Amino acid sequence: MESYFIEISKNNLRKLYKNIWTETYVFANLIIENKRYDVQIGFRGNQLRKHKKKSYHIKFQRPFFMDGHHELHLNAEYNDPSLMRNKLSFDFFQKAGVLAPDSNHIQLFINGKSEGIYLAIESFDQYYLKRRNLPEGSIYYATNNDANFSLYTPEGYLKETLLDGYTPKYTYQDENHLKKLMLIINTKPKEQFDEEIEKILDVEKYLRWLAGVVCTQNFDGFIHNYALYHNSKTRLFEISPWDYDGSWGRNLHGEPLELEYVPIRGYNTLTARLLENNDFKRRYRQIIEMLLQELFTPANIRPQIEELQTLILPYIEKDPYIQKNREIFIGEKDYILEFIEKRSQFLMEQLQLLA
Numbered sequence: 465m466e467s468y469f470i471e472i473s474k475n476n477l478r479k480l481y482k483n484i485w486t487e488t489y490v491f492a493n494l495i496i497e498n499k500r501y502d503v504q505i506g507f508r509g510n511q512l513r514k515h516k517k518k519s520y521h522i523k524f525q526r527p528f529f530m531d532g533h534h535e536l537h538l539n540a541e542y543n544d545p546s547l548m549r550n551k552l553s554f555d556f557f558q559k560a561g562v563l564a565p566d567s568n569h570i571q572l573f574i575n576g577k578s579e580g581i582y583l584a585i586e587s588f589d590q591y592y593l594k595r596r597n598l599p600e601g602s603i604y605y606a607t608n609n610d611a612n613f614s615l616y617t618p619e620g621y622l623k624e625t626l627l628d629g630y631t632p633k634y635t636y637q638d639e640n641h642l643k644k645l646m647l648i649i650n651t652k653p654k655e656q657f658d659e660e661i662e663k664i665l666d667v668e669k670y671l672r673w674l675a676g677v678v679c680t681q682n683f684d685g686f687i688h689n690y691a692l693y694h695n696s697k698t699r700l701f702e703i704s705p706w707d708y709d710g711s712w713g714r715n716l717h718g719e720p721l722e723l724e725y726v727p728i729r730g731y732n733t734l735t736a737r738l739l740e741n742n743d744f745k746r747r748y749r750q751i752i753e754m755l756l757q758e759l760f761t762p763a764n765i766r767p768q769i770e771e772l773q774t775l776i777l778p779y780i781e782k783d784p785y786i787q788k789n790r791e792i793f794i795g796e797k798d799y800i801l802e803f804i805e806k807r808s809q810f811l812m813e814q815l816q817l818l819a
Contacts, residue, residue: 465779468538468584469495470505470574477575480506484513494522502526508537509707511716515542517580517785532595535587538572540580542785543718544709546796548772550583553708555768557676559759560751562669563693563704565592569772571779580783581776588691588704590634599697603633604642605706612687613734615650633691641694645701649734658741666700667744670734673703675751678730679760680711681721681807686731713803723806728752728814739818749818756808762801769797 472480476490489506501524507513508521520538524530541547550567557564565586572579586592593600609618610629616622623629626646627639641664648660661667677685682705689707694700710716713723729739738744758764773794780790 465569465571465581465775466496467571467573468582469576470572471495472505472575484518489521489523491525494524496530501530509539512540512542515540515785517542519582529591532591533586534591535589537585537587538570539583539585539709540785541583541709543716544714545718545792546712546769546800547581547583547776547793548769548796549710549712549714549800550585550708551772552765552768552800553676553680553682553705553711554585556680556759556765557673557705560672560676560755562673562676563588563702565704565706569776571782578782578784580785581779588633588693588706590636593693599695600636601694601696602636602639602641603694604630604692605633606688606690606692607631609684609687611690613646613649613732615646618687629687630692636696637694641699641701642692649737654740657737661738664699664701665734666695666698666702667738668747669702670738671744671748671751673705674730674735675748675755676705678726678728678752678811679755679807680708681713681723681726682708682711683721683726684710684716686735712800713807723803723810728811728817745818749815752811752815752818756811760804760808762804765804766797766801769800773797 470492472490472492476492479490480488484507487506489504492503492505494501494503503525504523506521507518509519512519517540519540522536522538524534528534539550541550554564554567565588567583567585570582570584572582589603590600606629608629610623612618626643645664648657648664652660682689685705689705691704691706693702693704695702713721715721729735739748780786780793
């Protein structure tokens with residue numbers, strides 16, 4: 465497992481901790497394989513900031529890139545006893561044909577002190593597109609639950625703007641594309657919606673993403689924890705997952721989640737409208753069936769879990785913040801595999817809802 469070493473002055477460390485809820489960044493050095501980078505570092509996440517083991521957001525300054533990356537996220541995976549749900553999810557989405565970040569486990573040290581096991585996740589930004597030779601395009605983060613593809617908040621209040629819930633990450637085109645998407649979803653009658661939605665949304669990739677969220681059972685994933693990318697070549701929006709530590713049978717607090725908690729049709733206004741179309745619904749069913757037969761199976765996921773556990777296990781006792789013991793970590797393999805088996809059976813029974 466690769467080691468990351470962060471060196472930060474006591475003064476900058478005090479600035480960072482003065483108010484953990486602010487978007488404060490301070491200068492530091494990051495050393496990876498004897499190569500030194502000048503970086504800015506800040507805390508990331510919402511609920512996670514209150515934990516002793518923090519998650520970090522790294523911005524490279526000099527050099528400006530690290531292997532083509534300008535930003536990097538270091539996730540503590542504090543509430544996930546398996547330490548691998550995010551990675552399992554991102555890799556699963558990639559195999560399902562959805563844009564998703566790469567990730568790898570690392571050991572983090574700050575000023576010589578071990579901070580334990582982290583997941584290093586690439587940022588979904590304009591450089592993500594360049595590394596994959598994808599066309600440029602604006603990127604929007606769904607930063608809160610108002611990103612539900614509706615004109616109304618989940619609480620039922622009319623939104624102040626069409627873009628409530630979204631934060632621009634990279635601007636290539638103006639915001640009119642995203643506003644147009646919201647208007648088509650929320651104002652067009654069925655026949656016009658069915659015709660116009662395919663001119664602005666990559667429906668196939670959206671349905672693949674939807675199937676991935678439903679299989680992994682990320683309850684927050686339908687109205688939060690995703691990014692939208694407007695492909696300038698196709699002129700279509702694509703969607704990418706983010707923050708999947710609450711998945712594979714556990715919620716974001718690491719607690720067991722009932723198998724029936726997320727139905728096969730998922731949530732959010734866009735999904736509901738798409739599944740009113742028989743062709744889209746039929747295609748979604750085909751995608752779900754393919755995933756249940758080929759990817760979302762114990763036989764397919766087991767080797768990756770075993771490989772990750774073999775990688776992580778020697779470092780468990782070196783993590784000063786892990787509250788779950790070694791036996792619980794090892795037991796997560798059977799927990800996740802049992803979840804896949806039972807969740808798959810539940811979804812197979814719900815296929816009738818897509819008839």
